[in-house]
Amino acid sequence: MEEKFPEAYADFVKVCDLLEKHYHDMQDMEFTVENGKLYMLQCRNGKRTAQAALKIACDLVDEGMKTEQEAVLMIDPRNLDTLLHPQFDAKALKAATPLGKGLGASPGAACGKVVFTADDAEAWNNRGEKVVLVRLETSPEDITGMKAAQGILTVRGGMTSHAAVVARGMGSCCVSGCGDIKMDEENKKFELAGETFHEGDFISIDGTTGNIYKGIIPTVDAQIAGEFGRVMAWADKYRKLKVRTNADTPRDAKKARELGAEGIGLCRTEHMFFDPDRIGAFREMICSETVEEREAALAKILPMQQADFEALYEALEGTPVCIRFLDPPLHEFVPTDEADIAALAAAQGKTVEYIKQVIADLHEFNPMMGHRGCRLAVTYPEIAKMQTAAVIRAAINVNKAHPDWHIVPEIMIPLVGEVKELKYVKSFVVATADEEIAAAGADLKYEVGTMIEIPRAALTADEIAKEADFFCFGTNDLTQMTYGFSRDDAGKFLNAYYDAKIFENDPFAKLDQVGVGALMKMAIKLGKAENPKLHLGICGEHGGDPTSVEFCHSIGLDYVSCSPFRVPIARLAAAQAAIKEG
Numbered sequence: 001m002e003e004k005f006p007e008a009y010a011d012f013v014k015v016c017d018l019l020e021k022h023y024h025d026m027q028d029m030e031f032t033v034e035n036g037k038l039y040m041l042q043c044r045n046g047k048r049t050a051q052a053a054l055k056i057a058c059d060l061v062d063e064g065m066k067t068e069q070e071a072v073l074m075i076d077p078r079n080l081d082t083l084l085h086p087q088f089d090a091k092a093l094k095a096a097t098p099l100g101k102g103l104g105a106s107p108g109a110a111c112g113k114v115v116f117t118a119d120d121a122e123a124w125n126n127r128g129e130k131v132v133l134v135r136l137e138t139s140p141e142d143i144t145g146m147k148a149a150q151g152i153l154t155v156r157g158g159m160t161s162h163a164a165v166v167a168r169g170m171g172s173c174c175v176s177g178c179g180d181i182k183m184d185e186e187n188k189k190f191e192l193a194g195e196t197f198h199e200g201d202f203i204s205i206d207g208t209t210g211n212i213y214k215g216i217i218p219t220v221d222a223q224i225a226g227e228f229g230r231v232m233a234w235a236d237k238y239r240k241l242k243v244r245t246n247a248d249t250p251r252d253a254k255k256a257r258e259l260g261a262e263g264i265g266l267c268r269t270e271h272m273f274f275d276p277d278r279i280g281a282f283r284e285m286i287c288s289e290t291v292e293e294r295e296a297a298l299a300k301i302l303p304m305q306q307a308d309f310e311a312l313y314e315a316l317e318g319t320p321v322c323i324r325f326l327d328p329p330l331h332e333f334v335p336t337d338e339a340d341i342a343a344l345a346a347a348q349g350k351t352v353e354y355i356k357q358v359i360a361d362l363h364e365f366n367p368m369m370g371h372r373g374c375r376l377a378v379t380y381p382e383i384a385k386m387q388t389a390a391v392i393r394a395a396i397n398v399n400k401a402h403p404d405w406h407i408v409p410e411i412m413i414p415l416v417g418e419v420k421e422l423k424y425v426k427s428f429v430v431a432t433a434d435e436e437i438a439a440a441g442a443d444l445k446y447e448v449g450t451m452i453e454i455p456r457a458a459l460t461a462d463e464i465a466k467e468a469d470f471f472c473f474g475t476n477d478l479t480q481m482t483y484g485f486s487r488d489d490a491g492k493f494l495n496a497y498y499d500a501k502i503f504e505n506d507p508f509a510k511l512d513q514v515g516v517g518a519l520m521k522m523a524i525k526l527g528k529a530e531n532p533k534l535h536l537g538i539c540g541e542h543g544g545d546p547t548s549v550e551f552c553h554s555i556g557l558d559y560v561s562c563s564p565f566r567v568p569i570a571r572l573a574a575a576q577a578a579i580k581e582g
């Protein structure tokens with residue numbers, strides 16, 4: 001243009017500069033040149049990828065066109081998701097040429113050996129192989145294989161195909177709808193661009209661009225560096241809410257730390273009991289007939305649980321860790337197949353019939369409203385005592401190893417609806433903790449708090465606050481119990497609710513500020529009036545949803561807690577809430 005229409009070009013450069021300076025943003029401009037004269041047709045703020053949005057924000061700050069706060073407000077927190085998945089190593093990618101292209105259906109990059117069935121994906125993954133699952137299309141039976149695969153490639157299907165939707169939900173990379181693939185599922189091979197791929201051949205796929213490559217392109221984990229790092233540093237400077245993570249393995253906890261988590265807001269201890277080397281002891285505990293038997297089984301678990309907590313404290317580097325005591329109904333832990341039942345009976349010296357009877361007795365019509373949460377601690381104080389001993393011993397050991405850390409364990413009692421429940425459970429938690437501390441000759445402070453996840457807890461929060469050092473809003477259960485519909489079953493009818501315009505969003509994903517939010521505000525007001533030192537957090541799924549984070553800021557929570565990959569999203573959303581408030 002500069003060569004052909006030098007005058008129009010000079011005008012164009014001037015106008016671009018003028019428009020960008022006027023709008024303080026990158027512009028998408030339409031223009032025409034007629035008889036050598038420039039005519040501007042229209043302009044608007046340009047669309048951009050997440051990576052470009054960060055670059056534009058930084059450039060505008062460097063050019064003095066935006067303040068840091070304005071730059072932070074320019075980024076949609078939801079778009080950060082695409083930057084938080086593994087990417088191809090940039091150097092290796094430069095040297096690679098794509099063989100074909102499908103739809104970039106779920107972001108991230110994946111490299112692995114080709115497998116053709118979900119079962120193979122699972123089996124190969126179990127023996128330590130990285131795989132890419134290649135299918136004509138996927139169906140619900142493929143879920144476990146899809147989880148096991150680094151990435152999913154399908155021949156058929158669009159952006160809302162099963163593969164695409166499920167992969168996005170799981171955060172896995174997916175390229176869908178590559179119609180150029182000639183698939184031969186029966187013989188476990190396919191052809192693309194004249195190349196034949198057999199089971200076990202390496203393939204690399206890019207779920208952002210949809211590109212498909214032959215062979216190995218190494219992937220690297222996402223990093224918060226460069227412009228992403230700059231914007232996140234500004235966000236941290238302006239936000240008031242702390243951001244913790246929901247994590248119960250050192251691996252997740254470390255990832256969350258890398259992504260900026262300032263502590264654990266929820267460690268669901270039950271996940272630790274499913275480990276193959278401890279589920280046996282846990283089942284023995286469930287099937288015990290006497291307190292002594294139960295204590296003997298729990299004694300086997302104690303050192304493992306203590307080691308779990310030590311590893312978490314280490315991973316969190318002295319930042320707060322809130323450990324939630326056993327919550328789910330016990331039927332979730334018992335064996336279902338005959339061989340496992342027989343093994344359990346043999347291990348405990350009991351009959352198969354007895355074990356089957358225990359399992360049958362655990363049946364509940366409404367398990368989510370049944371024998372779970374603090375009700376387990378009320379009926380089996382030994383469980384809470386064991387968990388207390390494990391927490392306290394772990395904290396003492398880790399504090400000893402790191403004298404500058406000063407870990408103050410946070411013990412969280414779930415599903416409290418009546419202050420006397422908390423008072424009762426707390427009595428033996430405190431007695432056990434104090435005994436442990438005295439026996440170790442340690443000087444350790446600890447806190448006992450509760451989740452607010454039953455409406456009655458919110459309504460009686462003044463009473464509950466007398467016994468609690470902190471409240472953490474469990475908005476998954478609080479939403480379930482406020483609406484009175486099951487978090488596990490609502491999916492069956494929610495679509496009809498969207499169609500009928502009764503709901504705009506899934507209340508389990510986006511906090512219902514009108515109803516559930518009113519209960520939260522009430523609990524805060526009542527709780528703080530009674531106990532001004534009470535600290536407040538949220539650890540339901542909503543803790544990683546931007547509009548819910550904004551609400552949490554507005555009602556004065558101290559922190560939000562969310563899954564590791566949502567930590568940067570929550571950090572940015574928290575900053576935006578604080579900046580908007582002024």
Ligand code: PEP
Nearest residue numbers: 453474475476477539540
């Ligand atoms: C909750 O109810 O919001 C919560 C975090 O606990 P869970 O999801 O484990 O019931």
Ligand code: MG
Nearest residue numbers: 453474476477
């Ligand atoms: Mg809950």
